[in-house]
Amino acid sequence: MPLPVVDVIIPVYRGLNETRRCLDSVLAFPQRTLHEVVVIDDCSPEPELSAYLHDLADTGAITLLENPVNMGFVNAVNRGMVLHSDRDVVLLNSDTEVHGDWLDRLCRHAGGDPMIGTVTPFSNNATICSYPRFMRDNPLPAGWPLAALDALCAEVNAGQAVDMPTAVGFCLYITRRCLEQVGYFDATVFKRGYGEENDFSMRALEIGFRHLLAADVFVYHRGGISFGEEGPALCEQAQRVLEQRHPRYFPLVGDYCARDPARPLRRRIDNARLARSPRPRLLFILHKGGGGTEKHARELAALLEPDYEVFLLRAYDATTAVLEWARRGEEFSAWFPLPQAYADLLDFLRKLPVTRIHVHHVLDLQQQLLRLPEDLAVPYDFTLHDYYPICPQYNLARADGRYCGEPDTAGCTACLAERPAPWGMDILSWRTLFRRLLMNAARVIVPSRDVLTRMRRYVPDARYVYLPHPEPTLIVPPGWSSGPSGELKIAVLGRLTPAKGLHLLEACAADAKARNLPLFFRVIGHTERELQPKSDSTLSFSGAYEDDELPLLIARERPDLFLFPAQWPETYSYTLSVAMRTGLPIIAPRLGAFGERLAAYPQARLLDWNTPPAGWNDQLMSFWRGREQGAVQKGSGYDA
Structure with missing residues (x-):
């Protein structure tokens, strides 16, 4: 009895270089599985591509089928599948690359159960089969070319697979018994491509066939070569058809994504890659609140990527800590319910092994951590992003959001009676706990002289290291000039809280309205509580934004100056850095890091932080009068 043969079907339309790499990879590795490489040239508009396929067919390496007119992706696939009615098939996109005994491994999965209809491997760009990040288009992980990554999958996930609700078409093994019962792809509805394998998968699922993700095979997929700019529209159209034809499709896929049964298999690959990494391991501890602390920690992790593997540990909720691999493009995370799993966390960190810890913040963290x-017996650093080690109110603000003035023990005790500290501590116990943490740190990193001066009053003998952030260079958007417009437009940046000056800003806006001042306050950002917009208000909010959007938003708003109404001694401010890049005037409080950061800034004015709203507005009006006066003088000179 002759051994079964598999047809490897590769439809081609565009992309000479991608097609050449695909076929080179398919032809480079001998397989135990007998197979024939069938290429369908779907009337390619690239003569060089067609000539290359002809030359390759002349060597006998491939079987070449040529469509006299462009029949569309699905018809091209169907032509390949009907070529030999007794063979299993593998549909392989022309922008993929394979490695090693990839086909043998897929065949082993396909032969494991007569009701297996399809098998799809892992890939960097394959939605529910994507690695390292699930449901994302990924580059290959740095330092892991296809050959190494596929070999790793074959090693750590040998023979492993999970059931899926649908196949993914970039590299799709289909058994002949499934094709015989389900039929071919629907070329009438899905002629151009997108959605045809999902429709096929649902038809197969309805009569009992299974779809597998083969976790021991990895195939590179560039994506977007054949369909180009047409792809998004085809995808949207396919989704509408699938929803109409198969009402269960999206609920099934949604349930699969929520359960993510392939996650343990991806984690095996992650763990194996980490075990082979020669880089030392660092652990960053931080809160779950995002903001400037997380931005700094991630920027630092990115800078360290060439030389270190950095992990982030934070609280997920009151009883769970989550550990995350901070390397960009990675998905790895591990969850530890505490206190029960503290020993497991220690064991995991020892096996990595972590060689140094950097504490960025412990807000909301379980005290055990x-x-x-x-417990790990490793050195650690402690960066002071705020004043949490000396006060549970980390911004040294009262309940109304204003600077507390750092009262004596009695004053702090009265404050904690109203707003209790985590872990039920009084102020003396709190400071004793953190004094020990700071004193035992190899370095206590402070970003400003102001922080250093304040902290030395409480923990004078810690090993402080003054490491300021580099100040930004001036970057003025092309063609940007605010110019007189009858009123002064004042920009306030970021998420406003009472400590960031929300109440002061509202009071300034009310004073401006009451005195009929030509001042308009525009918050490029949002607030922690909903404010009712008023048509006659001198204050408005643009809404939340992503960090990288802020320079463009400022350019669109064209403000005359920036106001920083903070009511606590800020240790640093990323939004101040963005404002300084514009070169526009800045008004800020004489409190915290603002003074030293703006000391050399040519257009900065500092006010006492507790200046009443009318005083802030008077300072703003001095800018307005100066601007108007300058405009008149400039106009007079022009007329002359």
Whole structure:
């Protein structure tokens, strides 16, 4: 009895270089599985591509089928599948690359159960079969070419697979018994491509066939070569058809994504890659609140990527800590319910092994995690992003959001009576706990002289290291000039809280309206509480934004100056950096890091932080009068 043969079907339309790489990879590796490489030239508009396929067919390496007119992706696939009615097939996009005994591994999965209809491997760009990030288009991980990554999958996930609700068409093994019962792809509805394999998968699922993700095969997929700019529209159209034809399709896929049964298989690959990485491991501890602390930690992790593997540990909720691999493009995370799994966390960190810890913040963290440096017996650094080690109110603000003035023990005790500290501590116990943490740190990193001066009053003998952030260079958007417009447009940046000056800003806006001042306050950002917009208000909000959007938003708003109404001694401010890049005037409080950061800034004015709203507005009006006066003088000179 002759051995079964598999047809490897590769439809081609565009992309000479991608097609050449695809076929080179298919032809480079001998397989135990007998197979024939069938290429369908769907009337390619690239003569060089067609000539290359002819030359290759002349060598006998491939079987070439040529469509005299462009029949569309699905018809091209169907032509390949009907070529030999007794063979299993593998549909392979022309922008993929394979490695090693890829086909043998797919065949082993396909032969494991007579009701297996399709098998799809892992890939960098394959939605529910994507690695390292699920449901994302990924580049290959740095330092892991296809050959190494596929070999790793074959090693750590040998023979492993999970059931899926649908196949993914970039590299799709289909058994002949499935084709015989389900039929071919629907070329009438899905002629151009997108959605045809999902429709086929649902038809197969309805009569009992299974779809597998083969976790021991990895195929590179560039994506978008054949369909180009047409792809998004085809995808949207296919989704509408699938929803009409198969009402269960999207609920099934949604349930699969929520369960993510392939996650343990991806984690095996992650763990194996980490085990082979020669880079030392660092652990960053931080809160779950995002903001400037997380921005700094991630920027630092990105800078360290060439030389270190950085992990982030934070609280997910009151009883769970989550550990995340901070390397860009990675998905790895591990969850530890505490206190039960503290020993598991220690064991995991020892096996990595973590060689140094950097504490960025412990807000919302389980108290048990403060023991990590001691229990792991590794050195650690502690960066002060705010004043949490000396006060549970980390911004040194009262309940109304204003600077507390750092009262004596009695004053702090009265404050904590109204707003209790985490872990039920009084102020003396709190400072004793954190004094020990700071004193045992190899370095206590402070971003400003102001922080250093304040902290030395409480923990004078810690090993402080003054490491300011580099100040930004001036970058003025092309053609940007605010110019007189009858009123002064004042920009306030970021998410406003009472400590960031929300109440002061509202009071300034009310004063401006009451005195009929030509001042308009525009918050490029949002607030922690909903404010009712008023048509006659001198204050408005643009809404939340992503960090990289802020320069463009400022350019669109064209403000005359920036106001920073903070009511607490800020240790640093990323939004101040963005404002300084514009070269526009800045008004800020004489409190925290603002003074030293703006000392050399040519257009900065500082006010006492507790200046009443009318005083802030008077300062703003001095800018307005100066601007108007300058405009008149400039106009007079022009007329002359």
